[in-house]
Amino acid sequence: xxxxxxxxxxxxxxxxxxxxxxxxxxxxxxxxxxxxxxxxxxxxxxxxxxxxxxxxxxxxxxxxxxxxxxxxxxxxxxxxxxxxxxxxxxxxxxxxxxxxxxxxxxxxxxxxxxxxxxxxxxxxxxxxxxxxxxxxxxxxxxxxxxxxxxxxxxxxxxxxxxxxxxxxxxxxxxxxxxxxxxxxxxxxxxxxxxxxxxxxxxxxxxxxxxxxxxxxxxxxxxxxxxxxxxxxxxxxxxxxxxxxxxxxxxxxxxxxxxxxxxxxxxxxxxxxxxxxxxxxxxxxxxxxxxxxxxxxxxxxxxxxxxxxxxxxxxxxxxxxxxxxxxxxxxxxxxxxxxxxxxxxxxxxxxxxxxxxxxxxxxxxxxxxxxxxxxxxxxxxxxxxxxxxxxxxxx
Amino acid sequence: xxxxxxxxxxxxxxxxxxxxxxxxxxxxxxxxxxxxxxxxxxxxxxxxxxxxxxxxxxxxxxxxxxxxxxxxxxxxxxxxxxxxxxxxxxxxxxxxxxxxxxxxxxxxxxxxxxxxxxxxxxxxxxxxxxxxxxxxxxxxxxxxxxxxxxxxxxxxxxxxxxxxxxxxxxxxxxxxxxxxxxxxxxxxxxxxxxxxxxxxxxxxxxxxxxxxxxxxxxxxxxxxxxxxxxxxx
Numbered sequence: 001x002x003x004x005x006x007x008x009x010x011x012x013x014x015x016x017x018x019x020x021x022x023x024x025x026x027x028x029x030x031x032x033x034x035x036x037x038x039x040x041x042x043x044x045x046x047x048x049x050x051x052x053x054x055x056x057x058x059x060x061x062x063x064x065x066x067x068x069x070x071x072x073x074x075x076x077x078x079x080x081x082x083x084x085x086x087x088x089x090x091x092x093x094x095x096x097x098x099x100x101x102x103x104x105x106x107x108x109x110x111x112x113x114x115x116x117x118x119x120x121x122x123x124x125x126x127x128x129x130x131x132x133x134x135x136x137x138x139x140x141x142x143x144x145x146x147x148x149x150x151x152x153x154x155x156x157x158x159x160x161x162x163x164x165x166x167x168x169x170x171x172x173x174x175x176x177x178x179x180x181x182x183x184x185x186x187x188x189x190x191x192x193x194x195x196x197x198x199x200x201x202x203x204x205x206x207x208x209x210x211x212x213x214x215x216x217x218x219x220x221x222x223x224x225x226x227x228x229x230x231x232x233x234x235x236x237x238x239x240x241x242x243x244x245x246x247x248x249x250x251x252x253x254x255x256x257x258x259x260x261x262x263x264x265x266x267x268x269x270x271x272x273x274x275x276x277x278x279x280x281x282x283x284x285x286x287x288x289x290x291x292x293x294x295x296x297x298x299x300x301x302x303x304x305x306x307x308x309x310x311x312x313x314x315x316x317x318x319x320x321x322x323x324x325x326x327x328x329x330x331x332x333x334x335x336x337x338x339x340x341x342x343x344x345x346x347x348x349x350x351x352x353x354x355x356x357x358x359x360x361x362x363x364x365x366x367x368x369x370x371x372x373x374x375x376x377x378x379x380x381x382x383x384x385x386x387x388x389x390x391x392x393x394x
Numbered sequence: 395x396x397x398x399x400x401x402x403x404x405x406x407x408x409x410x411x412x413x414x415x416x417x418x419x420x421x422x423x424x425x426x427x428x429x430x431x432x433x434x435x436x437x438x439x440x441x442x443x444x445x446x447x448x449x450x451x452x453x454x455x456x457x458x459x460x461x462x463x464x465x466x467x468x469x470x471x472x473x474x475x476x477x478x479x480x481x482x483x484x485x486x487x488x489x490x491x492x493x494x495x496x497x498x499x500x501x502x503x504x505x506x507x508x509x510x511x512x513x514x515x516x517x518x519x520x521x522x523x524x525x526x527x528x529x530x531x532x533x534x535x536x537x538x539x540x541x542x543x544x545x546x547x548x549x550x551x552x553x554x555x556x557x558x559x560x561x562x563x564x565x566x567x568x569x570x571x572x573x574x575x576x577x578x579x580x581x582x583x584x585x586x587x588x589x590x591x592x593x594x595x596x597x598x599x600x601x602x603x604x605x606x607x608x609x610x611x612x613x614x615x616x617x618x619x620x621x622x623x624x625x626x627x
Contacts, residue, residue, distance in 0.1 A: 029425045161460070193460040197434040198421050297458040372461030 007070035013044070013211040016174035020167060020270055023204035032194035035162040035201045036101070036127055036187075037062035039169035040072070043125075044209040046096035047074040051084045053106040054139045055191035056129045060101055071206075072099075081106040085113030092122040095215025095222025097173060101127030103191055107145045108133055111152070118153030118183040118256045121220045123176035125169065126154070128188035129195050130290075130341070132370050140370020141190040143290060146318065147346040149186060153256045155263045156319040157271075158289040159189035160297075162199035168316070171270035173210060179219045181263045183256060188318075190291035190341060192370075264320045274317035277329045279304075282311030284385050285333040287326070289315040289347055292339040292373055299378035310382055315347065323354040335385040336361045339378050343368040401554070402463040402492075403450040405544075406482040407472025410442040412541035415567065417448030420545055422563035424452040427555040432457045436483065445481040452554060467492045468552070470544055472526070474501040477510075486510060488519070495519045496616065498547050500526035500540060504622070511621060520616045522551065524625035526607075532627065533606050534599035546604035550611025557605065564600050569593055 014023070019042065030038070036059045040048070048067065050060040067075035073096075078084035081102055088098050102110055107128055117124065132138040133145050149156060155175060159165040165187070172185035189195065215222035267274050278300060288296040293314040303310035313329050315322065330336055330351075338348040338361060345366055352358035365381055367373045376392050383390040403420070407413040414435040424431035435448040449463040462483070469488060476482050477499070484490065488497065488510070495517065499505060502525040506514070514521065526543035530536065533543075542564075549555055614623050 029422065029431070161458075190460075192436065193434060197432060197460060198418065199432050199460075200430075291460055294458045294460050301458070372464060374461075374464045375459055376465065 006068075009070045011207050011209045014208050016171065016210055016270060019204060019208060019210055020171060023208055025202040025204050028201050028203055029198055030162060030201055031058070031196055031198050032159075032162045032165045032189055033058035033062055033129075033196065035166040036169050036189075036195075037066055038201070038203055038206070039166045040099050041066045041206055042204065042209055043099070043170055043173045044097060044212050045072045045099045045173075046213060047091050048072055048099045049076055049078050049084050049087050049091065050100050050102070051078050051080050051106065053081075053103045053131070055131060055141070055195045056101045056103040056106065056127065058195055059127055059129060063099065063101075081110035082113055085110035085117075088124050089113060089117060089120050089122050092120070092124055093223045095213070095218060095224075097177075097213035098122075098124040099127070100124065101129060103129045104131030104133040104142075104145050108148060111148060114149075114154070114184070115152045118259070119252060121182050122184055123182050123218075124184045125172040125176060126184055126186040127169065128186050129191045130188060131191045138370055139191070141192050141291070142342055142368050142370045143188065143190060143340075144342040144344065144368070146188055147342065147344055149188075150319065150346065153183060153260060154319065155181070155183060155185040155260060155317070157185065157187050157267075157316060158318050159187060159194065160290060160293040160314060162194060162197075162201045164316070165189045165194060166201050166203060168271065170210065171266075174270060175263050175266045177213065177218075178263075178266055179217070181259050181266065182219050183259050183263075185263070188290065193291045193372075261320050264317070264322070267317050267320075271316055273325065274315065274320070274322035275325045275329060276314040276316065277311070279311035280329055281332050283309040283334045284337065284382055285311045285313055285330055285335075286337045286339065286378060286382070287313040287315065287330070287347075287351060288339050289318060290341065292341055295373045295375050296337075296339055296378060298375045299382065302375065302379060303382055308382065308386060308388075318347075318350075321350055321354065326351060326354050327356075330355055330360075333360060337378065337381045337385065338362065338364065339373055340364070340366045341368065341370075341373060342366065399454050400457075401452045401468060401552070402466045403452070403468040403470065403548070404463045404466035405448045405450070405470045405472065406476045406487055407446050407470075407541075408442070408475060408481060409444040409446050411446070411472045412538065413446040413448050413472060416541040416545045417450050419560075419563045419567050420450045420548075422566055423549065423555045423559045424450070426559040426562050429454060429554070430457050432460065434461060436462060443475075445476070445483065447483050465490045465492055467495045468548060469495065469497045470548055471497065471499040471501075472540065472544055474499070474503070474505050477501075477505040488514060491517055491519060493517050493519075496548075496551065497521045498544060498551070499523050500544060502528065506622070515621050519621065520618075521622045522547065522614070522616065522625065523622060524610070525627045529606065529627045530603055533603045536599070539600055539603045542600045542603040543607050546607030547611055549604075550608040551616055557601075557608065560604055561597075561601055564604075565597055568597055568600070
């Protein structure tokens, strides 16, 4: 479709704070994939590039519709994920706002390029709609791929439900583009459980959009004929001397992780903080992220109804990891239950390392291969931890 | 709805029967009725006659939980092969069933084995059997309306919503006037308008099937001690 025939939309540009916190919202009953594409619609995205993979394909199909309706200027299907993620880096040098998404094996295929985004200062937003990555083939939601992202340098948010998917995706664009951050933000949520499932999402009017990307305000100037390409690729540090290579790379790595930490204040500003806590000070704390937090929230409600000393912590930001906040939330816990949708327990490992008394953190419960995490499984752990008799048969 | 806080519905059928479509419509019906709903479709390999499952949760309060319904209190079986050929995500199809549950099966013969019957009797379940496909053929002239007959029966028996809520949801699904309010959909709208007459007829046929199942549901008592209630089409 040529730019000539595409509809021209007249939308009001606003600040992210107004969009997220002040603009009136209406309730819709939609899928997580719809929620993500509706966020992209309101984010004033210049360009989207993707290669389809289930369950991401639902999101990028809808983003294609959003493009056709005129909300995005450019959109194309790349050759595969390494090409997609490399193209995102290239497009970013032209000074535009970018969105892409992938799932499981697609993320792993694109990881070489993704891991280079922070170093290249690419402020793109990456949707991760989780899917099993290892053999035998499956398309179901297992979030093991997020473990591979933990040390990429990107900011990582983990959405619990359709509403989070909408809000986090919108906020991600503002966080990524802050001058003192300027690295990619990944917004992960579980495939199928969120992407293909319907839930309630409060959304502002689509006549409002986030203010357009300003390449002049960017800390990395956009390339054009007046600002020729930076010499970093042609004159790579490694070609100068080994000493310069070490020096430049070490300084740059520190800067990337400092940028990652500096994202925290914007996570407070836009998302009300990196964690949500209910009933702090309880004997048992259930701590979870993403979809597992939805199951944990339900278990927490059952536990309240039964009058048990159980609290709930939802971790919204995986990177920067909210060590201090988690330490505070768990300071009087006797046991911590960490339900997860993967076999390795990457969140459990992070939590254990974040608190001085890691021994109180239980290994699990975990489901993997994309299985559902029954609330009963969490209740079982609660009863066992409290030493209460129960009749849950698993 | 007032007497029960939460319904967990598991729908098992075969690819092409409209299992996922009905889950979407069922979710919208419950939403229209002012209740909280959530739905999850699961369709492993997307081909005709392959097992397909979808899950709908309905409640008077917000629902946080996601994923498959592992402990259902309503099971809907769209095809006898789900039971006889094990074409479900769990074996047997009633795995995890809660006590006093309702099972609706589309079949023209008794599909339950003696063992099944024993387990279901112990759980005080009620099984409503009827030939939904035959009813769809008879009323709508197409077996594609089987899913409407199944949905009509579960709503007719549970009285979770009324037919106005259902009509709004069916209309939303087939006439697509739900939530797509952007300028660029103008082209799509005009395409739909051309098909409008046909779509209105489709809607009417679907509603006729649903109304018929509501009438059938009123003729039976599912609170009795009998395990299987057979409805004639």
